[in-house]
Amino acid sequence: MLVELSNHLAEGCPTVEDFLKAEGLAYHFAPIPSNPVYVIVSYINDTQIQYLQSLKTVSKITQIGTSYQLASRKWKKNSTVVKTGSLEIGGEYPVLIAGPCAVESEQQLYDIASFLSKNGVKFLRGGAYKPRTSPYSFQGMKKQGLELLRKVANEFDMKVVTEVLDYSLLDEVLEYADILQVGTRNMHNYQFLNGLGKVDKPVLLKRGLSATIEEWLLAAEHILLGGNEKVILCERGIRTFETATRNTLDLSAVALVKELSHLPVIVDPSQGTGLSKLIAPMSVAAIAVGSDGLMIETHNDPDNALSDGHQSVNFAQFEELLHQLRNISRLNNRPFDFEMQTVNLRSR
Amino acid sequence: MLVELSNHLAEGCPTVEDFLKAEGLAYHFAPIPSNPVYVIVSYINDTQIQYLQSLKTVSKITQIGTSYQLASRKWKKNSTVVKTGSLEIGGEYPVLIAGPCAVESEQQLYDIASFLSKNGVKFLRGGAYKPRTSPYSFQGMKKQGLELLRKVANEFDMKVVTEVLDYSLLDEVLEYADILQVGTRNMHNYQFLNGLGKVDKPVLLKRGLSATIEEWLLAAEHILLGGNEKVILCERGIRTFETATRNTLDLSAVALVKELSHLPVIVDPSQGTGLSKLIAPMSVAAIAVGSDGLMIETHNDPDNALSDGHQSVNFAQFEELLHQLRNISRLNNRPFDFEMQTVNLRSR
Amino acid sequence: MLVELSNHLAEGCPTVEDFLKAEGLAYHFAPIPSNPVYVIVSYINDTQIQYLQSLKTVSKITQIGTSYQLASRKWKKNSTVVKTGSLEIGGEYPVLIAGPCAVESEQQLYDIASFLSKNGVKFLRGGAYKPRTSPYSFQGMKKQGLELLRKVANEFDMKVVTEVLDYSLLDEVLEYADILQVGTRNMHNYQFLNGLGKVDKPVLLKRGLSATIEEWLLAAEHILLGGNEKVILCERGIRTFETATRNTLDLSAVALVKELSHLPVIVDPSQGTGLSKLIAPMSVAAIAVGSDGLMIETHNDPDNALSDGHQSVNFAQFEELLHQLRNISRLNNRPFDFEMQTVNLRSR
């Protein structure tokens, strides 16, 4: 903790010094001519920070080092591998999570899951409860959507990834889902995150619309601190001044988070760009920077999708994407999980 | 709805045209040389938009006019006055909501409420459940905090304004609060907003950290659509690249929203700037642009506050602020609610 | 300067320490368990910072205190008053700078200046060379515009404020203008700013579209360092994600800069909001937070203006604005310069 003084006392500030002594905190005083500072060596708690922060003689307090601990690679060197059944995220193979933005009908979901499964995809995504900016938009099939997800996923031996819109819906979603998605609008909802810390299922934590990397990792910290270590981060674009794309997909954040944290990171180029034509190039780029997987909105008939059709790929586009992903995976010497199954199936 | 075509068909696009006809929608075709467009005159629903959006021949669809209706002044000309008991927000007098960031103890709350009440303030704010970015920070006194708020407010005949952190806490907060605050992190939590639409108490809806004015009004629309017309908007600063202030308080949004919507708008300069020294000037400026009130973090001892002491004013600063507000209210010929009571008290 | 170590050497880092000793720099080592740091007390130059920054054992270097010096109130306590002839900016009275976005004709300029002058306005603004995003927009009357500005201003005994678009045009503008405006697009053009440091006329330095307060003050530092102390800062809105207003006018920056710097600060609500209906409320608010003046785009016929008509006020709106400014100036006990002249005229 670095404490800057506002009144430039070359001799130090008695109030600050008295407090540090009274609290038994180790510190150094550095009489920088224009800005004398105290560097506090001991651990300092929240109340102590608050006290210092509000002293008139203190102009600024700066945290030294990271504010998250459990999410940091300093705390845990080895990359975390999140397991659900026999499947792994953050392990040897990048994963592919695909499916429609919203579950619309059993037939739709069956067709999509059947197609994905044939191509080796093992994670089925789909929205049952949809968060929509306008109250006049389609709000999802709700509980019926969850039931369909489970039923169809079981048929193809796939895992269900779906969003928990609100803490009040947690129990319901827990009954049907394998991986609980926290949407961008909920990343700052700490009460909810604390609740997810008590759950024994993986949580896919999307980055907030305007969350810094540090805030994103602190959100993960809320879950980790509750005891749930199965956290998967998901970059999905941030809000900037640019309006030509829906969001600005921040791939440098992926590369950086892989260094700062041991948690797996995947990328959602559908939400991240909002334009189906940008999904393929940004998917390949995401893998190139080290993403542990991709989440792709896929639809049998995007032109008639009830939600986000313009940012979904159709089957032909998806197959072309798989082709490109196979290429980049060869380049990386890190094949995708969907390639694994294809190999296995062939070898039978 | 404006539909731009991607392939520049001077003769129009049969697919689009067929669809519009089949759906019985009134439209005009305008053969602008570089960008022919269709303007759709009829109301067009979500599914129809989705269909058009995903046609290859369509390059862009633009909403014409506002996406919110109930929140718009086009829908309701007269300004909404939100009532709680005999008090009004959005009415003749701007209101002052004040109190500590977090409830810390009965004594603290009693001292603050006593001071505020003597100065005519009728709304007591205070956090019982605190949303904190770091899980290692003070999280509030929770239910005990709510009980103290109610008890102390009753003693001074004040109204309680406090945040509902999550839908699961709604019933608990409803029991104690007069006005339910939705924090900036929850503005996009539509499931929650829909729930608040069923409640018979005023909702103070803070603008999201990176919410556009349109998204903010659409969030209000979610509540209004549920049947709760008692929505108060609160500008509290947006996230920008600037780091010298905690957020960038957007006062032009206040002036603009007063035109676009009939709902009352207040301003929170404590959250908006994060610096106690900026609270007074930005408060006066907020009233100057037409704000219906202010929400001020006030603390008996900011230097020892457990939360946000650096953005709270102490009693002396608060009295100085009241002095400035009285002046600006004279200028506007729109006295504050706290001045009313002072007058009444004196006339007794 | 604060130097954080990346490898957590409890004993300090020999490389850093050797360097600091070799360079004769005073420092402290603080063995914070998770993040040991060096605090450097002596002045440290650019090359030394670069060296430390690139050491593998150093994870981060943080500036302590401000990076600007001449622009800081730490360096000069008293507010700077910029003079041009007998007029002052940053002195006792806030100033009003008004005129059309672009000079369009002698008649237009004469009508506007005549109107402004009658109302006590002493500074005439007008664009001769116009920076336009699109090359297909009106680019200004150029040199002829400068000549008209000078001629008309002389007639009404007003001062000319106009933009220098580029260093190559400096000599030309110097011949005609009293105050040289640096536009938002040039705030980062340091070569140009250095050139303005050699000039003996006031410079009105607009804040860059996405410049932090610190960068803005550093831009002023470039001019001050060249020897020109006549720098006036002008807040004109920053670029954010919000699209309902042209820019987000940052009034908290005005209040903050008045504390951080001794330089005068004025506000341009025309550029800042891009909407003529927001000019009056934001002007009053700007004065409320302590602005030393306003720059208002005024036009005799905004509906036919060749540039920015939608963000200009017409004569009736301007008179209404003056009325409101007189009120706020009474409130502040700080009358405007335009009121002074009115008073003088009356007392004759």
Next chain:
Amino acid sequence: MLVELSNHLAEGCPTVEDFLKAEGLAYHFAPIPSNPVYVIVSYINDTQIQYLQSLKTVSKITQIGTSYQLASRKWKKNSTVVKTGSLEIGGEYPVLIAGPCAVESEQQLYDIASFLSKNGVKFLRGGAYKPRTSPYSFQGMKKQGLELLRKVANEFDMKVVTEVLDYSLLDEVLEYADILQVGTRNMHNYQFLNGLGKVDKPVLLKRGLSATIEEWLLAAEHILLGGNEKVILCERGIRTFETATRNTLDLSAVALVKELSHLPVIVDPSQGTGLSKLIAPMSVAAIAVGSDGLMIETHNDPDNALSDGHQSVNFAQFEELLHQLRNISRLNNRPFDFEMQTVNLRSR
């Protein structure tokens, strides 16, 4: 052009209609119940837009289609290949531009150019005049730096890429450089861009710090309109709220601009991230999304660089980067220009 009416005149708006008729403009009126609009089919000039924009009955005017023309792929289908001598940018092979942030000495430049040349790099970058936020930082070797760039580049048969800081320096830089770089701070300096339109050398136009894609292409339009068709775009990161990276490198902009425009686009990951460890992953990702080349800050001794050492790669890192680029180029079936030479050399 789409003209929305503010007062919902179901019968159309006489003023607008009269104007359109008087000006002989073709239009359609669409009586959308809540928002009647006019769609103007004819070309409409700046003055006409201004007039409409300021009518009280008009609430909003929206451009339909793109505002740039010469830079658009609608105007020119085939990708532009920019040539300098026998070298091409935007052609079959992506290019590599490398060199130090700033020229520091003949020895430094010679060592770097020698190393780069051996690896097949044909474009030598280096700053002679450096734009620095702080006036206290190293400002470059200026003219001497230009002379060294030319001399050393000639020795290794390389092309010189260097920034023109200001229009006043254009003639000087033209004498020494093969490609003129326009920095991010100058992208909005239209006077300067117009000047570059008259020059017969390629211009490398960096995206402005907070420029939208449309503004970037409009900046290119300024140069193209002057007659210079040799424009190379360079994405270098935009300013967002994120502070963990220096800027947010916007790779989706690269993929999108390749669709919107025929001009070549390259990427600068050094400026874009500000962190040397992110250069390699973001370089590979840039090529994956279709970038026509890369600009890499390379230094023989980053630890002692006088400028931006922390975002430069050293020789070992550069060779590792080349290895990764060779891999991704194989994947794309689009070898780099540096590979070409290696092949040629080997085949001799």
